[in-house]
Amino acid sequence: MAVNVRILPKSLKDILKTVGKNFGENINTYLVEEELDGKKAIKIDFDLSVNASMFDMDDKTSSISKLKNDDSQNFKELVNSVGIHLFGDNVSVFYKEHQADKGDGHWEVVIDNFKDDDMWVTPVVFLVPHGIDL
Amino acid sequence: MTLEQDSAAFLERLEETTEEVEGIIAKLDLIDNAFAGCTFYTDISSTHHFRLNVWLGFENEKSFKRLDLSKLRTLILQSPLKLHIEILASEYGWSWNDIEFVLEKYIIDDEI
Numbered sequence: 091m092a093v094n095v096r097i098l099p100k101s102l103k104d105i106l107k108t109v110g111k112n113f114g115e116n117i118n119t120y121l122v123e124e125e126l127d128g129k130k131a132i133k134i135d136f137d138l139s140v141n142a143s144m145f146d147m148d149d150k151t152s153s154i155s156k157l158k159n160d161d162s163q164n165f166k167e168l169v170n171s172v173g174i175h176l177f178g179d180n181v182s183v184f185y186k187e188h189q190a191d192k193g194d195g196h197w198e199v200v201i202d203n204f205k206d207d208d209m210w211v212t213p214v215v216f217l218v219p220h221g222i223d224l
Numbered sequence: 225m226t227l228e229q230d231s232a233a234f235l236e237r238l239e240e241t242t243e244e245v246e247g248i249i250a251k252l253d254l255i256d257n258a259f260a261g262c263t264f265y266t267d268i269s270s271t272h273h274f275r276l277n278v279w280l281g282f283e284n285e286k287s288f289k290r291l292d293l294s295k296l297r298t299l300i301l302q303s304p305l306k307l308h309i310e311i312l313a314s315e316y317g318w319s320w321n322d323i324e325f326v327l328e329k330y331i332i333d334d335e336i
């Protein structure tokens with residue numbers, strides 16, 4: 091189901107704009123409604139693939155999806171590094187939470203897992219509303 | 225939201241990114257140092273299409289006269305500016321095909 095981007099706060103729309111430009115695509119057109127852990131969320135249905143060498147993950151990406159369960163500490167660190175690169179300042183900050191423009195609630199950028207893919211770190215990304223009805 | 229309201233909201237959103245847009249335009253081959261910035265306005269055409277007008281300001285007559293808007297338009301359609309506009313337009317549910325894109329030019333110098 092396609093998503094109306096109007097529901098997202100401006101700060102998050104700006105992040106998506108930047109991400110899209112970096113990949114030469116309009117990410118807004120790849121947003122779909124899906125469930126994450128039983129809750130409605132928005133999935134970025136586009137492979138935001140990053141070269142594995144940037145994260146010292148060469149030769150480890152073919153089974154990268156197992157990291158979440160097998161090594162949660164390394165998984166969290168990789169999520170943070172990829173988040174900083176894709177949705178942050180590319181130095182040290184991952185712009186993970188975005189307050190709603192009006193009213194209460196916020197949106198969270200969640201890297202839920204990574205896809206198995208040779209030489210590429212490909213995150214599975216959701217935009218998760220908190221205190222906001224989808 | 226009506227088309228007029230969306231048009232006004234889009235204009236506001238686009239204006240927030242003026243610096244970014246001007247940066248992209250300034251890098252285009254047909255643009256020289258006399259390019260001083262751009263101004264946007266939006267309206268609804270007689271066929272009820274959303275129209276985006278981009279006015280390019282130049283500091284001298286020579287650059288103004290030399291600039292071929294038709295060629296520049298072609299260049300813009302191949303530049304990151306198209307994607308920039310597409311992204312902002314999609315925030316309002318529009319695709320590029322929903323937009324009538326109009327380029328204009330003007331001279332900033334009052335004496336001319």
